[in-house]
Structures are given as structure tokens and as C-alpha cells.
Amino acid sequence: MYKKKAMTSEKASKVKRQGHEDAREFAGVLGIAQEFIYEPQAKRDVVDTEGYAYSVKSGEKKWQIFLYGKSRFESDYDFNASPLGDLFLECINCFPESYDEYKKNKLKCKENLKKPMRRLCEELSKRSC
Template sequence: MPKKKAMTSEKASFVKRKGHEDAREFAELLGIGKEFNNNPQAKKDVIDSEGYSYSVKSGEKKWQIFLYGKTRFENNFTFKGMNGIGDLFLRCINSFPENREDYLKDKVKYKKELQKPMLELCDKLKDKRILTAFIDKSMFNSGEVDFLVIKESNNFYIFWGREVVNTLVNSYVVENSKARGMNQIDAQKVIFKVDGITHGEIEMRNDSDVHYREIKFWLDKKLTFVLLTSKIQPSKQLKPRIYLYGKAINKLSKYFKSLNA
């Protein structure tokens, strides 16, 4: 299997700009206007006048939920308190030498060192309570973000954060990766599958001097969108291009009526 190419800095900048544009477009559709509050560091792309916060996801193929280095896991109390998850991420990172040149000289050695903490991480995340805390922290900053908004086919679909977390946790089968070729090694990733299909992964990123010894968590956009729209019901078109799902209907319908009165 050919190795996947890492995203270039130009592509990453484009994705970031596109994300800002989509958040602004969503805010305008809400009726907030072009000037709106947000807090990207807390994953709050849009904050409305009632204080509700929204994480707006678009993208073509994958969502990068996070890309964190050693300092984040050393300093973040939530990860540190998540029954050893933070320590396991640090062990994954510390499986690789600080100097990337040393890693490049003997990749197999360091990938084998990664196996044990990655196996333990997988075992931890098979616990539904820990998986719930991990996904909630990663996607919604531990409940601080209220809603997930997915832009698909020029429409915006809104889901209540807790329903998203519960749906993902109850749908995922957590596994370690398996080597598929002679030069590959088992247990280099933690994989989230639904019906045997990979929906997301936790993996090490060591592909450049800029992105070295980092943990990446990503989800497939299309598969996640289909999963959420099929599992979270009912649905309601609130206004042109905006659809609500599940408990988001009751939580937001009155607000939208007052906003557009």
C-alpha cells in the first residue's frame, strides 16, 4: 500500500482559511452577521447571542480533530486525569528520539517501541467511559462546546454535542492497526471502526522536522456525517440550508424563532 502524503503547509493554510469562511457563513445564516464571537482554542468556532457555541466542520475528506505535541499532554489536566490516557500519549511520543535524524536511521526500532503504549492506549479506549471522556474532550473541549455543525453540499447540519459523543462511542469498535505488508509493523495506530470500516484513527506524526513526535486524531468526514444523520433522529429543516437533528431541535428552535422574529 503506498504511503499517504502529509498535508503541505499551503494546503493546511487553505483548509484553515476555508474553515474560517464556513464558520462566518454559518454565523450569517444564523442571523448573527459577519461580526461574531468565537474562541478557536476552545473549539468554539461560532458563539451566538444566547451563548451557545458551535464547532463548524467542513472539509472534503477528513477532519483533524487534534494534532498535539508533548507539551499539550504534559500541561493539560483533563488528559492527565483521564485514567492514564495523557501518560500513554506521552509514552507514545517518547518512544521516538528527540532528534528526528536518529529516528530516520532506524525507523523499525522506534516503531517497535511504540507498540506497547499504543496497545495499552487501545485497551484503555475500549472502556466506554474513557472513550466518552476522550471524544468529548477532543471534539467539544469536555462539554464546553454545545453543538457540532457539519457543512455538507452547501447546507449546515446541527447536532447536540452530547448526542454526537454518545453516537460515536456506541458505534465504534476500537482496534489496533495491523501490518499489511512486509515493511509494516502492527499496533502503530488506534483505529475506530464501524461495521468493519475505518472511521478514524489516532496515530503518530513523524513525517517532517516541523511535525515530529506529535499525536494526530482524525475522523472521516463523509462516514461520520452519514453515521450521525442515520443514528440521530428526528430531523427538521429550520430554514433554508439549516437542518437540526435530534435534541438540537428542541434546544435551538425557540432561539432561532426569536433571532429571526
């Protein structure tokens, strides 16, 4: 049986540095790139001016951003002060409340998600640093 080998320390270092750059880029999208300081021992990657923490998971430049519940996007002032809050909510609302319902209608949910995700992508592209 073939055992998968761990990545080399050189590769691990490259992945770690890329993670730092991804966090910096995300901070730029939030408008806080100047204030961004990467803390290697921290569990959170980016903390905004209101003290909200974000964990940036990325791969091939696709960020996992829905780490928060619907209520966070409904109540967060920063998201609601721009079109982002509404777009995030529109994306989240493409999915039913229960996972069982989602499993029954995966394709429909994904189809419904395309338009708001494209608008979200356009909005985030305007904000890139």
C-alpha cells in the same frame, strides 16, 4: 506499500482559512455575522447571542449541522422563533430512534428526508449573507 503523505503547510493553511470562512458564513445564516470573531484556539467555531456554541464541519459546502440532539431543537428559542426549528425536527424525525432500525430501512429514511431537507435548504438560502 504506498504511504499517504501529510498535506503541505500551504495546503493546511488554505484549509484552515476556508474553515474560518465557513464559520463566518454559518454565523451569517444565524444572523450574527457582524458579531462573529474567529478564535483559533477555541474548540467551538460560532457562539450565538444566547451563548450556544456550534462546531461547523464542512466540505464542498455541505455543512454537518446535526451535532445536537433532538431536545436541543425542541427547546432552543432561536430555532423555534423561525421555521428552522420545525424543519430541523422534521429532518431528525425522518430517522427511527434506534440505529438498528435505521440500518434495516436506510433507503426509506433517506427518501423521507429529501422533502424536508429541500425545504431546509430553501429556508437557509433565504438567510445567506
